[in-house]
Amino acid sequence: MNRVTTIELSKEYMKFSAAHFTIFSAVERERLHGHNFQVSAEITLPVGSNGMCCNYRVYKQKLDGLCRELDEYLLIPARSPHLTVREEGDYYWVRFNGEEMPFLKADTQLLPICNTTVEDFSNFLLQKLVGSSEELQEYGVYQIVVRVSSGPGQSGSSQWRSGSAESWT
Ligand SMILES: Nc1nc2c(c(=O)[nH]1)N=C([C@H](O)[C@H](O)COP(=O)(O)OP(=O)(O)OP(=O)(O)O)CN2
Numbered sequence: 001m002n003r004v005t006t007i008e009l010s011k012e013y014m015k016f017s018a019a020h021f022t023i024f025s026a027v028e029r030e031r032l033h034g035h036n037f038q039v040s041a042e043i044t045l046p047v048g049s050n051g052m053c054c055n056y057r058v059y060k061q062k063l064d065g066l067c068r069e070l071d072e073y074l075l076i077p078a079r080s081p082h083l084t085v086r087e088e089g090d091y092y093w094v095r096f097n098g099e100e101m102p103f104l105k106a107d108t109q110l111l112p113i114c115n116t117t118v119e120d121f122s123n124f125l126l127q128k129l130v131g132s133s134e135e136l137q138e139y140g141v142y143q144i145v146v147r148v149s150s151g152p153g154q155s156g157s158s159q160w161r162s163g164s165a166e167s168w169t
Contacts, residue, residue: 003047004142007056010040014063016070020116026082027097032074035150037121039067041129044143054139059129066128074103077120078110085110118156122148126158136162 019034041063045053076094078085084095091102092110113120126146130136142162149155 004044005047005053006042006044007053007059008040008042009056009060009063010038011060011064014039014041014060014067016067017072018070018116019074020076022117023077023080023082023096023115029082029096032101037070037118038149038155039063039125040147040149042143042145042147043141045139045141054135058135062129062132063125066125070109074108075116076103076108076110077113077115079112079114081114118148118150118154119158122146122156123158126160130160 015036015038017034017036019032021030021032023029041059043056043059047053076085076092077083082096086093086095087105090105092105092108094101094103111124113124123146125148126144129144129146133141135141140162143159145157145159147155147157
C-alpha cells in the first residue's frame with residue numbers, strides 16, 4: 001500500500017520583515033507600514049520502504065533562502081494595475097492615484113505580483129518553490145501548500161498539486 005505523508009514546516013525563522021501597502025482599488029490604499037510575515041509550508045509526498053519521504057532539510061533551506069531574499073525591503077507589486085513605477089537615478093518613483101512616492105532602489109524590491117497581500121505573497125513563494133524544485137519529480141511530490149501570515153490569526157495560502165495527486169486523495 002502506498003504510504004503518503006505531509007511534511008509540515010513552520011520554523012520561527014521562516015519569516016521576512018517587510019514594508020508594504022495593500023491596494024484596495026484605483027483610489028484606495030493603506031499607508032506604508034510593515035509586518036513580520038511568517039511563512040509555513042506543507043509538502044505531501046510518498047513514504048519509501050526506508051520509512052522516509054525525503055530529507056526535509058531541502059525544503060527548509062529553500063524556504064529560509066526565499067524569506068531572506070525578501071527580508072528588510074519595501075515590497076512593491078509591479079503587476080498592480082493601479083501603480084506605475086519609473087526609475088530615476090537611485091530611486092523608484094511609484095505613482096498611485098495621482099501621487100508619486102520616491103523610494104530608494106536599494107531599499108525596494110519590485111515583485112511580479114498584483115498586490116502585497118498574504119495571498120499574493122504565498123503564491124509568489126509557492127511558484128519559487130515549485131519552479132526551482134527538481135525534487136518534485138525525484139520525490140514524487142503530490143502537493144505543496146505555502147501559507148503566509150501578516151500577523152497572529154490571519155494568513156493566506158496557495159496550493160500546487162501534481163498531475164498524479166488524484167492517486168492519493
Ligand atoms: N485579503 C487580504 N486583505 C487584507 C490584507 C491581505 O493581505 N489580504 N492585508 C491587509 C493589511 O496589510 C493589514 O496590514 C493587515 O490587516 P489588518 O486587518 O489591519 O490587521 P493587523 O495586522 O493590523 O492586525 P489587527 O490586530 O487586526 O489590527 C488588510 N487586508
